[in-house]
Amino acid sequence: MNITLKVWRQKNASEAGALVEYTVSGVVPEMSFLEMLDTLNEQLVAKGQDPVAFDSDCREGICGMCDLMIDGQAHGPDKGATTCQLHMRRYKDGAVVTVEPFRAKAFPVVKDLCVDRSSFDRIQQAGGFVSINTGNAVDGNAILIPHDKAEKAMDAAACIGCGACVAACPNASAMLFVAAKVSQYALLPQGQPEREKRVLAMRDQMDSEGFGHCTNEYECEAACPKEIKVSNIARLNREYLRATLISE
């Protein structure tokens, strides 16, 4: 099949970008969306044109490196999937598809479809950890964690840090990302000693990075490739309120 793409091209962070139209030929239904972009790039290179820069790595939906707004949807139309897991069988011959970067003040464009998500790393650095040095641990079974609690923590820990929640949110809020990390530790006994400090620090960092506020749009949950629930945001809010009340 042939696919017409309108792709965001932007030379670097400081220059203005625009949508540019390309036609990709030789697309087959079994191809992944990113393999279709690879094909476009090979066709561009053959013509001596600058290929489209886009991020991807594992191509199996776990590293969180691929992003892309596809026809206005973060990671495209498939529910619970990353862009690299989207396949061309979703599209018909002759389809016109718009491909843009994840857009948020806290995710500046690096080039074309690549953005800088280091703001997420800095939120982690503020408190997304348990302060335990190597060698300090007690026996793994000395900390008993009920099955259901461990499962719930795992649901939150499944976040891949891709930023789809931010891209999908009309306010470009990072609440779901922060909530997933805060929830994982709040649910587990290992997270208790730093429970209050963590949520305050991560929220402060989130605000200072320029992410927006949550107005309960639920777009984040709908876009999340790991289907992380907004109930985590409710937990984040409770944790935050609790911490502001009891911390010294």
Added chain:
Amino acid sequence: MKLQSNVPTGPIEKSWDKHRFDLKLVNPANKRKFKILVVGTGLAGSAAAASCAELGYQVESFCVQDSARRAHSIAAQGGVNAAKNYPNDGDSIWRLFYDTIKGGDFRAREANVYRLAQVSSSIIDQCVAQGVPFAREYGGTLSNRSFGGAQVSRTFYARGQTGQQLLLGAYSALMRQVGAGAVKLHTRREMLDLVVIDGVARGIIVRDLVTGKLERHMGDAVLLCTGGYSNVFYLSTNANTCNVTATWRAYKRGAAFANPCYTQIHPTCVPVTGEYQSKLTLMSESLRNDGRVWVPLKKGDARKPQDIPEAERDYYLERKYPAFGNLVPRDIASRAAKQMTDDGRGVGKTGLSVYLDFKDAISRIGLDKVKEKYGNLFDMYHHITDENPYEQPMRIYPAVHYTMGGLWVDYNLMTTIPGLFCLGEANFSDHGANRLGASALMQGLADGYFVLPYTIGGYLTGTKLPKVTTDHAAFVEAEGDVIKRTKTLLDAKGKKAPSAFHRELGHIMWDKVGMGRNAKGLQEALSKIPEVRAEFWKNVSVVGVGEDFNQTLERAGRVADFLEFGELLAKDALTREESCGGHFREEHQTPDGEAKRDDDKFAHVAAWEYKGEGKAPERHTEPLTFDNVHIAQRNYA
């Protein structure tokens, strides 16, 4: 070149304790005077960087991705082994040690493997303490499962995302140190050369992938934690950016490359569909715990799997290996699948796949339990193939997944270049000729958390390191080499994209240096690879400039290195006139088609020394002795 393993003498149970005592310590106040450069942020790299920073060293960490959390360790699904013996089923340090040596087909160093088994328990404890949400029983204790070739349940897991959770644990430890100012993190950086001064590793040249500018970094030690080289086959389960460049550059600066021919083909991957394909997706082999592998008894049986009655199915792994059944080691399961498809009994459109069936598991433990255990894997399969594995069997086929070879290291994880250490999949040390399932995560974390932080101290106190700056002639020379190479790539102005050359190399490697290897095929590979390489340098097309974000240039550099490395891999495979683990020479097999080792001639590590451009590399050997396990033919029947 002398391969000095530095393995402590005395009983193996005491080797590591004794060695740790013998290693000199760095005074706490002096630690901050040493700078350690850590390349790669996978399990080994993140764990080492965080642990060294906790000890007080200055650490700089580099990764090729936009965030340290994305290293390919994240994609490991199944689990991590540890000799905890929580299930009370007879496991012990000794048994994990024995299984790993045997699984590696008696081609690993005993003392290293024993140490790995010894520290395995601490890894679980450390990860639990970090908040890694391992699977738990209702009483709150950690769950275990049996995994790929083990008869005890020693594998800890976090759904089908164990690698992700362990990596995020190590990443959180690393982020804590970055936040505390103890680690300086450099993302979107690719190491393009090693700087060696007076025979000692003192720095690296990296390219900032956003600006394209080259940077010089100086340190007192360099740690390469840059993963494996599966992508030399073009199609593999590895991530796009996985490459051999860092270790290959180190090889060309004097680090010996050991056992490159030991490559692991994973039996349970989603089959290939076409030329455009950029990667193969692994389905965790934990699936083999409950899934049953089969093909139709009749050749060319085109019926739907549901329509083939039990009596006309061949559950060939259960038939051939009754004791281990579907849980035989990876190399054996892979070759058995190839035999079935070679025999014309493969299934699917291409005939290049076999069934992995969960029908019996669903009726035995119920749909909900199957969903809980494998839900995300089933979803992944469904996404890729558009086939629902709850309703029809999965189709699987082997793919290259892991590489046991890597830079040669001694017991301290130091390469043949003093000051250059190599950790995790990038080194050759612990898996011999074949890695057992759930052992990669164990080794990466063992190296990073519990081995290197001790051994690096011994090196730093025992070595006189003169003060140098990045203006040193060796830095200028190494950077000059990188500039020249980049310019050559950009100036070729040919007609073919780097990916096209990569694909060509991959075809040669898979056909001639893949699951079954023979002298004729290897010689063909050895004559074809230099031809592709020569065409590459003449006809590669890299659009754009060097000082810019240029993904084609990145790819071109990696492909150029694979085109050199592939030749060494084939050469190593040709020289090793035996079959062992992941290296199967068709000339060397038992009448039943099993791998046949030659312990008299090949019970050694082959370590290759670079001798200069256009010159043949020199093969050195480190003899392997087995004083603690009885060396025997592997037998999984």
